[in-house]
Amino acid sequence: MQPVFQRPISLKDVATHFCPGCQHGLIHRLVADAMDHFGVQPQTIGVASVGCSVFLYEYFDIDVVEAPHGRAPAVATGVKRARPDNFVFTYQGDGDLAAIGTSEIIHAANRGELFTAIFVNNTTYGMTGGQMAPTSLPGQRTLTSPEGRDVTIDGYPMRMAEVIAALDGAAYSVRVAVNSPKNILAAAKAIKTAFSYQIEKKGFAFVEVLSACPTNWGMSAVQANERVAKEMIPYFALGTFKEKN
Amino acid sequence: MSERQLVAGNIAVAMGALAAGCRYYFGYPITPQSDIPAYMAGELRKMGGTFIQAESEIASINMLLGASACGFRAMTSSSSPGISLKQEGISYMAGSELPGLIVNICRSGPGLGGIDPSQADYFQAVKTGGHGGYRTVVVAPASVQEMYDLTILAFDLSDRYRMPAVLLADSLVGQMKEALECKPYVPPSDLPAKAWAVTGKQGRKDQRIVKSLFLGEGELERHNWKLWGRAEELKAKEQRSEGKYLDDAQLLVTGFGSAARIAKSAVEMARTAGLKVGYLRPITLFPFPEVAFQQATATCKKVLCVELSTGQMVEDVRLSVARDAEVVFYGRPPGTGSLPTPEELFGQIHKHYGKGA
Ligand SMILES: Cc1ncc(C[n+]2csc(CCOP(=O)(O)OP(=O)(O)O)c2C)c(N)n1
Ligand code: SF4
Numbered sequence A: 001m002q003p004v005f006q007r008p009i010s011l012k013d014v015a016t017h018f019c020p021g022c023q024h025g026l027i028h029r030l031v032a033d034a035m036d037h038f039g040v041q042p043q044t045i046g047v048a049s050v051g052c053s054v055f056l057y058e059y060f061d062i063d064v065v066e067a068p069h070g071r072a073p074a075v076a077t078g079v080k081r082a083r084p085d086n087f088v089f090t091y092q093g094d095g096d097l098a099a100i101g102t103s104e105i106i107h108a109a110n111r112g113e114l115f116t117a118i119f120v121n122n123t124t125y126g127m128t129g130g131q132m133a134p135t136s137l138p139g140q141r142t143l144t145s146p147e148g149r150d151v152t153i154d155g156y157p158m159r160m161a162e163v164i165a166a167l168d169g170a171a172y173s174v175r176v177a178v179n180s181p182k183n184i185l186a187a188a189k190a191i192k193t194a195f196s197y198q199i200e201k202k203g204f205a206f207v208e209v210l211s212a213c214p215t216n217w218g219m220s221a222v223q224a225n226e227r228v229a230k231e232m233i234p235y236f237a238l239g240t241f242k243e244k245n
Numbered sequence B: 001m002s003e004r005q006l007v008a009g010n011i012a013v014a015m016g017a018l019a020a021g022c023r024y025y026f027g028y029p030i031t032p033q034s035d036i037p038a039y040m041a042g043e044l045r046k047m048g049g050t051f052i053q054a055e056s057e058i059a060s061i062n063m064l065l066g067a068s069a070c071g072f073r074a075m076t077s078s079s080s081p082g083i084s085l086k087q088e089g090i091s092y093m094a095g096s097e098l099p100g101l102i103v104n105i106c107r108s109g110p111g112l113g114g115i116d117p118s119q120a121d122y123f124q125a126v127k128t129g130g131h132g133g134y135r136t137v138v139v140a141p142a143s144v145q146e147m148y149d150l151t152i153l154a155f156d157l158s159d160r161y162r163m164p165a166v167l168l169a170d171s172l173v174g175q176m177k178e179a180l181e182c183k184p185y186v187p188p189s190d191l192p193a194k195a196w197a198v199t200g201k202q203g204r205k206d207q208r209i210v211k212s213l214f215l216g217e218g219e220l221e222r223h224n225w226k227l228w229g230r231a232e233e234l235k236a237k238e239q240r241s242e243g244k245y246l247d248d249a250q251l252l253v254t255g256f257g258s259a260a261r262i263a264k265s266a267v268e269m270a271r272t273a274g275l276k277v278g279y280l281r282p283i284t285l286f287p288f289p290e291v292a293f294q295q296a297t298a299t300c301k302k303v304l305c306v307e308l309s310t311g312q313m314v315e316d317v318r319l320s321v322a323r324d325a326e327v328v329f330y331g332r333p334p335g336t337g338s339l340p341t342p343e344e345l346f347g348q349i350h351k352h353y354g355k356g357a
Helices: A024-038 A072-082 A094-100 A102-110 A160-165 A181-199 A221-235 B009-019 B035-047 B057-069 B080-095 B122-128 B144-161 B171-175 B219-237 B257-272 B290-296 B313-320 B342-352
Strands: A044-048 A063-066 A087-093 A116-121 A170-177 A204-210 A239-243 B004-008 B024-027 B050-053 B074-078 B101-106 B137-139 B165-170 B177-181 B241-244 B251-254 B277-282 B284-286 B302-307 B326-331
Touching: A024 A087, A024 A116, A024 A181, A044 A072, A063 B057, A072 A087, A072 A094, A072 A102, A072 A116, A072 B024, A072 B050, A072 B057, A087 A094, A087 A181, A094 A102, A094 A116, A094 A160, A102 A116, A102 A160, A102 A204, A102 B057, A116 A160, A116 A181, A160 A170, A160 A204, A160 A239, A170 A181, A170 A221, A181 A204, A204 A221, B004 B009, B009 B035, B009 B101, B009 B144, B009 B165, B009 B171, B009 B177, B024 B035, B024 B057, B035 B050, B050 B057, B057 B074, B057 B080, B074 B080, B080 B101, B080 B122, B080 B219, B101 B144, B122 B165, B122 B284, B122 B313, B137 B144, B144 B165, B144 B171, B144 B177, B144 B219, B165 B171, B165 B257, B171 B257, B241 B290, B251 B257, B251 B342, B257 B277, B257 B302, B257 B342, B277 B290, B290 B313, B302 B313, B302 B342, B313 B326, B326 B342
Parallel strands: A044 A063, A044 A087, A087 A116, A116 A204, A170 A204, B024 B050, B024 B074, B074 B101, B101 B165, B137 B165, B251 B277, B251 B302, B302 B326
Antiparallel strands: A170 A239, B004 B177, B137 B284, B241 B277
């Protein structure tokens, strides 16, 4: 009998530290599946960011460089330029990529760096306990927007997949979610497509993944997953915003 | 084979880096070091190396971090305000035990200040400007030849002791032209292999992880003691200085880099005038040449320290000299028209010679 569910070889056999219902673990799994699919695990160098995903090296069985908060795209630039034959990806949260590291991601994308960015948008700063993120939705209550995000004071949620798509240097930019089996399949496919852009040297690829943070949203895992469909997807449209040939 | 050519100090840094095998340069434009990236842009692209003009100094230091994590010699250069922006990255490199060269062709400050030669970044370089408590190699060239030689030395020490290296100079040394002999580089045969560099696992059993996060019980404390141990070894083995007229000196003049050049002329004037004045110039600022200062002040009990600042290195001089030696300071904080002349320093020598301790 064929096993239908196997741990990807790119993932280590350890329990994660993620909260129950957190979708980081699922996204890790999809990234590892894509690595296995292309057989790139032996060549892979991951660049970890600062946030709940900082322990990338604990879960992926790959070489890893840890970057300062927001700087993963610059570190990945240095890594990929130094080792162009390796497979390189960053894995970053929304505080990391869309606030403190906005400059680094935009310019790496614009230079058309040949690494892949996995961007986990959970509309909050998970690791630091639930502050407002650049992606927090209008009206969203967080530690630092206790009355709800007021766009006249705090500005608007940033749609990074669209921002990246607007840059000539970016070859592929997509937004996916992992809140339903159908969306998970689409996400798995998008991550593989993004990886193929690097492998085939077609250019910079960016995958924004909408993700639940039940802990900081003050919700159960089920409620949090429902919020993705009810509140996030209407604001952050799923889709492919750039797909260069 | 080595030939002599007339080049500017900044170009000598670039040539030294290329000679040392550096093929990765990441930077952001700022005066007065722009001839370094201009030279590197041309040469590295010809050699198949990597030159990136990054979006900021923050990005460039992190690109350096990435290339260094892969095990390659890599560098960035900038000037004071840009070096401030690199401090976060330097701290992460130190925490991650990564080598790499950071060149600071200092300009005056604080803030935007001006572009005149300055030595006011001594504290930032030597005491380290990032968070967390770490050390970096710091070298201070005073001639075009040293811009070349100390760039190479900085790469070697940085690799050997697994810590970033800072080359601290200013536009006086960076822009003057002198004859340079490009000695071919032979890497020290005992430089340890970079068995920590990320390559992709390639079938290797253990992962290689370049990081500065240590959360396990006692782990970070041990890590800090390990870094401390390397810095102590560096201090024990790698102090470098230049001394002249030390045997009979009754007044010792010291300074580093550009100030030392001017001071040296003043010392020669003093000797011509029959004054027994000695000269001691730190070449490595970290490790500081404590031993040379101790030895020189065993007999000479008065030291004049000259800096292009309100006084920074003088603190290390005071810590290093014999207990009964007196240290006096003469400084010109940087700015237009603030560069001291040899005659001015000769005046200072006169003022202090034969008086006090
Ligand atoms: C320079 C700096 N500023 C602030 C922090 C504190 N910090 C750690 S993680 C983080 C944000 C985490 O949020 P996000 O990137 O959205 O990732 P998540 O934890 O939600 O996955 C912040 C602000 C830091 N480590 N470094
Ligand atoms: S805080 Fe949020 S993002 Fe972090 S592990 Fe918990 S659920 Fe996941």
